[in-house]
Amino acid sequence: MTYSTENTLLYVEDLSVSYGDKTVIKDINFVEKDVIRTGNVTGQVIAFVGRSGRGKSTLFRALTGLVKPSSGKVLIADTTTGIDNDAKVVNEGDIGFVDQKYTLFRNKTVSQALMFALRNKEITKEEKEVKIKEYLHQWGLEKVKDQYPNELSGGQRQRTAIIEQIFCSGHYMVLDEPFSGLDVGNIQDVKDAFNLMTASHEFNTIIYSTHDIELAVELADSIYVIGYPSIEGKLADYGTIVKHIDMKEIGLAWKDFGLDHMEVVKQIKAAMLSS
Amino acid sequence: MKLLFKPFEKVSKNTRLLIVLFWVVLVVTFWFISSMGERHLFPSPQQVFTGFSELYNEGLVVHVASSLFLCLKAIIIAVIISLIFAYLSTIPVIKPLANTLSKLRYLPLTGITFYLTILINDARTMQVWVLVVFMSTYLTTSLLSMVSAIPQEEFDHARSLQCKRWEVLWEVVIKGRVDHVIEVIRQNLAIVWMMLVTVESILVAAGGLGFLIKNSDKFMNHGRIIALQIVILFVGLSIDFILNYLRKTFFRYSKI
Ligand SMILES: Nc1ncnc2c1ncn2[C@@H]1O[C@H](COP(=O)(O)OP(=O)(O)O)[C@@H](O)[C@H]1O
Numbered sequence: 001m002t003y004s005t006e007n008t009l010l011y012v013e014d015l016s017v018s019y020g021d022k023t024v025i026k027d028i029n030f031v032e033k034d035v036i037r038t039g040n041v042t043g044q045v046i047a048f049v050g051r052s053g054r055g056k057s058t059l060f061r062a063l064t065g066l067v068k069p070s071s072g073k074v075l076i077a078d079t080t081t082g083i084d085n086d087a088k089v090v091n092e093g094d095i096g097f098v099d100q101k102y103t104l105f106r107n108k109t110v111s112q113a114l115m116f117a118l119r120n121k122e123i124t125k126e127e128k129e130v131k132i133k134e135y136l137h138q139w140g141l142e143k144v145k146d147q148y149p150n151e152l153s154g155g156q157r158q159r160t161a162i163i164e165q166i167f168c169s170g171h172y173m174v175l176d177e178p179f180s181g182l183d184v185g186n187i188q189d190v191k192d193a194f195n196l197m198t199a200s201h202e203f204n205t206i207i208y209s210t211h212d213i214e215l216a217v218e219l220a221d222s223i224y225v226i227g228y229p230s231i232e233g234k235l236a237d238y239g240t241i242v243k244h245i246d247m248k249e250i251g252l253a254w255k256d257f258g259l260d261h262m263e264v265v266k267q268i269k270a271a272m273l274s275s
Numbered sequence: 276m277k278l279l280f281k282p283f284e285k286v287s288k289n290t291r292l293l294i295v296l297f298w299v300v301l302v303v304t305f306w307f308i309s310s311m312g313e314r315h316l317f318p319s320p321q322q323v324f325t326g327f328s329e330l331y332n333e334g335l336v337v338h339v340a341s342s343l344f345l346c347l348k349a350i351i352i353a354v355i356i357s358l359i360f361a362y363l364s365t366i367p368v369i370k371p372l373a374n375t376l377s378k379l380r381y382l383p384l385t386g387i388t389f390y391l392t393i394l395i396n397d398a399r400t401m402q403v404w405v406l407v408v409f410m411s412t413y414l415t416t417s418l419l420s421m422v423s424a425i426p427q428e429e430f431d432h433a434r435s436l437q438c439k440r441w442e443v444l445w446e447v448v449i450k451g452r453v454d455h456v457i458e459v460i461r462q463n464l465a466i467v468w469m470m471l472v473t474v475e476s477i478l479v480a481a482g483g484l485g486f487l488i489k490n491s492d493k494f495m496n497h498g499r500i501i502a503l504q505i506v507i508l509f510v511g512l513s514i515d516f517i518l519n520y521l522r523k524t525f526f527r528y529s530k531i
């Protein structure tokens with residue numbers, strides 16, 4: 001499958017994050033570019049895997065501008081200026097973020113929350129209502145639109161959180177472990193949501209973490225393994241990128257899961273175990 | 276029968292009712308028996324009842340109203356002060372102030388009344404402010420822990436939806452925790468109630484439940500004291516119940 005890459009969408013350089021004296025992640029460098037396939041709107045799907053506590057969530061909070069890096073920077077494409085390859089430092093709110101617990105406003109019902117997410121959009125109230133209705137229908141949330149988060153199931157909360165972010169932020173969406181604690185139906189829903197998002201705009205970029213390596217290999221076109229690096233034969237105690245697999249390069253992206261994918265799964269598992 | 280003595284055992288509604296009834300009967304019987312002899316700790320039920328009807332004839336209702344009004348005034352002021360401190364404690368410069376206010380609860384009562392007497396001449400105002408100072412320290416303590424118990428994810432969620440910092444404060448801490456504030460008030464109400472006797476002795480002319488106790492105390496009228504205790508207990512429990520009811524009806528999402 002042929003493809004090419006254009007504008008840089010995400011540029012991370014020498015990123016490190018510490019809490020107090022404890023360095024959680026360090027020396028993180030990577031670049032992700034807009035992927036172009038002729039006759040196809042192709043967004044980017046980037047997966048991060050790694051064992052617990054290696055700093056995936058911390059990295060995501062830095063990517064979304066929710067925590068200040070101790071060093072280094074995160075740049076995203078500035079699509080508002082119209083200039084090609086214009087970049088800016090990421091700020092809180094620029095990148096959508098759905099956390100591990102699918103946090104919502106505890107005092108807002110589903111439709112109130114979605115209305116809130118649209119508050120800064122310059123469209124009339126009627127247009128907002130139509131849009132909300134459309135999404136509620138499409139995402140199967142009509143029945144629960146007047147319920148509060150504590151009256152929703154995990155899947156419903158997650159879908160509400162995703163729509164909120166679609167409404168509010170630009171082309172980027174970060175999801176921390178979007179597949180954990182969901183049943184098969186919900187997992188399919190999230191996969192469909194990924195497809196919908198990536199098919200709706202060239203720049204749309206999904207970044208997610210998962211403990212399900214098969215799901216990373218199946219969905220992503222770029223996979224990073226976060227782990228403790230080995231320095232002179234000893235494991236360090238901060239997380240960094242220990243392996244990168246570009247699924248596009250090896251011709252496995254946008255394909256049904258097959259034997260070649262299994263091989264990649266094995267490689268990733270090995271990389272995880274040794275870090 | 277043996278099941279009733281087993282930890283964590285679930286019992287039916289009827290059984291629960293029976294258990295409560297059993298205890299009530301036991302307590303009442305104990306009361307009757309223990310107040311029968313010549314020398315006794317508790318006044319007999321009849322004495323309490325006479326105490327109660329005497330109090331009623333002397334204008335118990337007015338005294339209850341006076342106490343409630345005093346408390347209400349103090350609570351409103353104290354809640355406003357503590358809320359301001361608690362909400363603004365999210366701002367680094369204000370945080371030490373809020374923490375200090377909360378620590379003042381370790382000050383003995385006399386320390387505070389002493390300075391308040393210097394500052395305030397009017398006895399009624401004095402009563403209100405003694406209560407306000409005390410309540411504020413406790414309320415601020417609870418409200419501060421309410422604020423610090425908000426998980427980081429909730430702030431991050433608001434920030435990821437492009438809320439400015441002040442908007443985060445408004446949406447997550449202020450609007451998002453109104454039900455907790457009611458709960459905090461409910462839990463701290465008992466403190467005002469406890470202070471009532473002390474405070475009402477500042478201005479005897481204004482009357483109130485605390486004043487009545489003090490008065491009965493002087494004459495060693497046990498029947499009246501117990502009757503009053505029961506009245507105070509019930510008024511307090513009713514307010515407690517009302518606040519809890521308000522929280523549950525107006526905030527459907529509130530499961531505390
Ligand atoms: N707010 C924090 N303060 C201090 N340490 C933290 C904080 N958040 C995470 N950590 C630490 O950072 C490390 C990485 O955590 P996390 O990013 O959640 O890992 P992962 O998502 O890969 O499981 C853990 O050791 C955790 O204890």
Ligand SMILES: [Mg+2]
Nearest residue numbers: 056057100176
């Ligand atoms: Mg995590």
